[in-house]
Amino acid sequence: MDIKEIQNLIKFVAKSGASEVKLEMDDIKITIRTGSDSDTTIVHQVPAAQLPPQPVVSAAPVAEAPVAPAAAATPAASEDSKYITIKSPIIGTFYRKPAPDKPLFVEVGQTIGEGDVLCVIEAMKLFNEIESEVSGKIVKILVDDSSPVEFDQPLFLVDPS
Incomplete structure (x- = not known):
């Protein structure tokens, strides 16, 4: 599987x-x-x-959990809407480096292209390279190194312009 x-x-x-x-x-x-x-x-x-x-x-x-009402839109949310969110395709542990003694894959302010490796996510002892599907500039990294991530959790904000 x-x-x-x-x-x-x-x-x-x-x-x-x-x-x-x-x-x-x-x-x-x-x-x-x-x-x-x-x-x-x-x-x-x-x-x-x-x-x-x-x-x-x-x-x-299982009984449905109550859904919280949506928060009112804030100016910060409208600013973030111009950015593309790169989300986790799998559940696992997020790593910003390929190994502890290696440099970071990407940093805030760095320009990336399609196919560039952004991070790795470890799932069931397998390290999966997460590649960018867009070109742009990294605006924000939303997850700390060595943190667990869920499926579809936002990882990066990218400015496509």
């Missing part, structure tokens, strides 16, 4: 409202949990040799 399939599974679980989904395949077991008291999704990968037999997929309904 590749990262795209896992991302699609997480999206499906989030939209379905299920509180927990377990998927067991030949060599991996994935458990995705969501809760009304927290908006986190947890994905575990365990070698199948260590697992007792379980049902392939189980889901339990």
Whole structure:
């Protein structure tokens, strides 16, 4: 199972409202949990040799969490609207450097082009390079180094002009 399939599974679980989904395949077991008291999704990968037999997929309904009313638009929000937001394509740990002794991928004020590596996100012991899909100038880095990130969480603001 590749990262795209896992991302699609997480999206499906989030939209379905299920509180927990377990998927067991030949060599991996994935458990995705969501809760009304927290908006986190947890994905575990365990070698199948260590697992007792379980049902392939189980889901339990969960009550909808109340949605907070949208905040009134502020001048800062209208300023940010001219920027492009680069979001995390996966859940994992955000790193600004390829290794502890290496320089940062990008810094605020740096001009980037399409295909430039902006960061890496570690997911299940795999380091995924996140490349820019736009050209522009980095205006703001929205996540601290070595921080956990969620799927679709904003990472960078880019000025395309």
